[in-house]
Amino acid sequence: MPAQQVPNDPLARERAHLSSSRAALRAMRADVEALDIKDVTANWVNAAVLERQIEDRITALADLAHTPLFFGRLDYVHAPGADQAEGAEGERFYIGRRHVHDADGDPMVIDWRAPVSQPFYRASKKEPMDVRTRRRFGYTGGELTAYEDEDLTDAAGEERASRLLQTEIERPRVGPMRDIVATIQPEQDEIVRAGIGGTVCVQGAPGTGKTAVGLHRVAYLLYAHRERLARTGTLVIGPNRSFLHYIEQVLPALGELNVAQATVDDLVAHVEVRGEDAPAAARLKGDARMAEVLRRAVRSGVTMPDEAVVVVRGSRRWRVPAYEIEEMVRELLARDIRYGAAREALPQRIAHAVLVRMEEAGEAPDDRVQDAVARNAAVKAAVKSLWPAVDPAKLVLRLLSDAEFLAEHAEGVLTADEQAEIRWAKPTRSVRSARWSAADAVLIDEAADLVARTPSLGHVVLDEAQDLSPMQYRAVGRRCTTGSATILGDLAQGTTPWATPTWAEALTHLGKPDASVEELTQGFRVPREVIAYASRLLPAIAPGLAEATSVREAAGDFSVREVALSARDEAVVAACREALEREGSIGLIAADARVAPLAEALRTAALPFLAPGEETSADSRLTLVPATLAKGLEYDYVVLDEPSELVTAEPDERTGLRRLYVALTRAVSGLTVIHAAGLPGQLG
Numbered sequence: 064m065p066a067q068q069v070p071n072d073p074l075a076r077e078r079a080h081l082s083s084s085r086a087a088l089r090a091m092r093a094d095v096e097a098l099d100i101k102d103v104t105a106n107w108v109n110a111a112v113l114e115r116q117i118e119d120r121i122t123a124l125a126d127l128a129h130t131p132l133f134f135g136r137l138d139y140v141h142a143p144g145a146d147q148a149e150g151a152e153g154e155r156f157y158i159g160r161r162h163v164h165d166a167d168g169d170p171m172v173i174d175w176r177a178p179v180s181q182p183f184y185r186a187s188k189k190e191p192m193d194v195r196t197r198r199r200f201g202y203t204g205g206e207l208t209a210y211e212d213e214d215l216t217d218a219a220g221e222e223r224a225s226r227l228l229q230t231e232i233e234r235p236r237v238g239p240m241r242d243i244v245a246t247i248q249p250e251q252d253e254i255v256r257a258g259i260g261g262t263v264c265v266q267g268a269p270g271t272g273k274t275a276v277g278l279h280r281v282a283y284l285l286y287a288h289r290e291r292l293a294r295t296g297t298l299v300i301g302p303n304r305s306f307l308h309y310i311e312q313v314l315p316a317l318g319e320l321n322v323a324q325a326t327v328d329d330l331v332a333h334v335e336v337r338g339e340d341a342p343a344a345a346r347l348k349g350d351a352r353m354a355e356v357l358r359r360a361v362r363s364g365v366t367m368p369d370e371a372v373v374v375v376r377g378s379r380r381w382r383v384p385a386y387e388i389e390e391m392v393r394e395l396l397a398r399d400i401r402y403g404a405a406r407e408a409l410p411q412r413i414a415h416a417v418l419v420r421m422e423e424a425g426e427a428p429d430d431r432v433q434d435a436v437a438r439n440a441a442v443k444a445a446v447k448s449l450w451p452a453v454d455p456a457k458l459v460l461r462l463l464s465d466a467e468f469l470a471e472h473a474e475g476v477l478t479a480d481e482q483a484e485i486r487w488a489k490p491t492r493s494v495r496s497a498r499w500s501a502a503d504a505v506l507i508d509e510a511a512d513l514v515a516r517t518p519s520l521g522h523v524v525l526d527e528a529q530d531l532s533p534m535q536y537r538a539v540g541r542r543c544t545t546g547s548a549t550i551l552g553d554l555a556q557g558t559t560p561w562a563t564p565t566w567a568e569a570l571t572h573l574g575k576p577d578a579s580v581e582e583l584t585q586g587f588r589v590p591r592e593v594i595a596y597a598s599r600l601l602p603a604i605a606p607g608l609a610e611a612t613s614v615r616e617a618a619g620d621f622s623v624r625e626v627a628l629s630a631r632d633e634a635v636v637a638a639c640r641e642a643l644e645r646e647g648s649i650g651l652i653a654a655d656a657r658v659a660p661l662a663e664a665l666r667t668a669a670l671p672f673l674a675p676g677e678e679t680s681a682d683s684r685l686t687l688v689p690a691t692l693a694k695g696l697e698y699d700y701v702v703l704d705e706p707s708e709l710v711t712a713e714p715d716e717r718t719g720l721r722r723l724y725v726a727l728t729r730a731v732s733g734l735t736v737i738h739a740a741g742l743p744g745q746l747g
């Protein structure tokens with residue numbers, strides 16, 4: 064822009080920078096679109112790969128009308144090195160969701176993950192990090208409408224809460240989860256930018272931003288270690304499909320399109336799960352002792368030879384005596400290698416012994432001869448009987464249906480009662496016809512890993528981690544043995560009977576005992592009065608955990624209404640109607656068994672509603688949420704139906720109260736509790 068056209072008004076100047084940055088982004092996108100790959104790729108495979116990369120890049124460069132290109136500006140005292148600033152020079156940097164440069168390649172917007180952006184999140188008057196002024200921008204419907212400056216040079220000055228930050232936190236919620244790049248808090252930023260080498264475990268009360276932090280951490284690691292993670296892969300694990308659906312747009316909005324998402328069940332989907340375990344059986348099957356039972360069972364088919372192996376080649380016979388083969392088998396058993404790898408090594412060992420004999424007899428066999436001997440029918444037959452192939456699903460099937468087989472391998476590990484508990488009532492013949500449970504699938508995964516090593520990813524984020532069984536932790540842990548992990552959770556929200564009592568225990572099962580455990584304490588979701596009410600449950604569900612604070616200024620609406628049983632559904636519908644008069648999303652949370660009658664009541668009242676995971680929009684704002692799916696989600700207003708039913712629906716009281724705690728902490732602006740039965744005593 065020519066100098067004489069530069070507006071004087073600072074806001075107008077910032078708008079001008081915004082529009083030229085957008086123009087630059089469009090030009091970057093046009094450049095990528097115009098790329099002709101015909102000349103640079105030798106074959107169609109390369110072309111396909113490249114084309115996909117280009118398409119991803121085009122998508123990543125989209126100018127999204129409602130996600131502003133930059134949200135902050137840093138004015139440094141001294142110019143930081145260009146290596147810190149994506150090649151930019153100077154003292155002023157605009158911070159945004161992605162890097163934007165002009166036609167000369169000079170940066171106009173710096174990626175929030177670049178080192179030079181870090182003070183935007185961390186600098187304070189006490190520690191200004193060489194920043195003179197931090198500017199935050201406010202947007203309304205994609206228009207830049209406000210800015211707010213903080214002078215960091217005045218160390219004695221008071222730190223003042225940012226209005227724009229507060230507005231962002233208090234905004235009503237609709238639709239899926241959004242990114243928080245503009246407002247990441249210092250305690251969150253430390254976790255987001257923690258090094259890739261170590262595993263971080265985050266304990267945090269409801270609404271402290273654990274999920275948000277985990278997703279931003281993935282985005283950060285992809286920026287800082289792009290090549291390495293492109294090779295090794297990243298994965299986000301969440302509790303269920305509707306939750307994954309709720310969070311799935313956060314990373315693409317940050318330009319990251321290649322992060323896989325899965326539930327733990329997805330990871331171990333070796334068989335179709337159609338059965339369900341009683342709580343006691345599920346708990347035992349998830350117990351880490353099962354790993355030892357499986358380890359023994361997998362190797363139980365290995366036997367010692369009672370005869371020599373004789374290999375006939377041409378006119379000669381080569382004989383490897385039984386005692387020598389036994390030595391090989393014993394040595395392989397003693398080594399810390401996978402069952403399948405040892406099974407592949409054994410024929411080579413036998414062949415080697417044959418080769419030694421050939422050499423002694425004056426022959427000069429080479430590697431090809433060794434391979435041929437290893438494939439010889441006599442060797443194959445010996446290996447088949449000494450070290451039989453193991454099918455993981457068949458092995459688990461046998462353990463669960465053959466009492467004697469289980470007793471043999473569970474001896475000293477599981478009591479007779481425990482063995483009886485996990486055994487199937489009706490023995491099943493085939494893997495396909497078995498009614499596998501979710502816990503069985505995890506056992507198969509463990510067995511599969513004993514046979515052949517599970518490939519490891521570069522980084523794994525595990526959300527709602529408190530709910531996993533020890534065997535599930537092991538399943539996740541073996542997917543990041545050579546990488547690192549971010550473990551997110553809240554011990555107070557553990558709603559499985561096997562939920563972990565401590566993070567140290569969970570981390571040990573994950574194989575990451577040295578991970579650092581951090582705590583997030585500032586709550587961004589739940590209004591003060593509501594979190595105080597929910598926290599009455601803490602002594603019963605997680606003694607020792609601190610109550611979360613709420614950074615929301617608005618006190619929030621909170622009411623508890625007692626009604627006659629006959630008027631309960633009507634009262635719930637009325638509360639939903641009231642909530643619908645306001646802005647934002649509404650969640651009606653109820654015990655799973657109450658979902659059908661409430662759905663009927665809503666239909667009768669002609670109130671349209673969605674299921675969790677279906678996207679709320681301005682026209683469709685009410686979701687009917689079974690309590691077992693509420694975890695991790697949030698709604699502007701929550702209507703909670705009959706708390707005591709949430710509690711009694713669970714196998715034990717503590718789990719029930721934890722389920723209730725989860726349901727009580729989903730609200731952003733207001734909560735209405737409707738009950739006809741008495742409230743659980745712990746609520747006072």
Ligand SMILES: Nc1ncnc2c1ncn2[C@@H]1O[C@H](COP(=O)(O)OP(=O)(O)OP(=O)(O)O)[C@@H](O)[C@H]1O
Nearest residue numbers: 243246247248269270271272273274275587588695
């Ligand atoms: N720094 C922040 N700025 C603005 N909003 C934030 C910030 N941190 C978190 N939030 C918002 O607070 C809400 C709760 O965050 P999130 O779901 O990540 O919390 P959580 O700790 O995972 O909660 P839960 O334990 O209930 O699953 C989300 O709407 C999130 O966007």
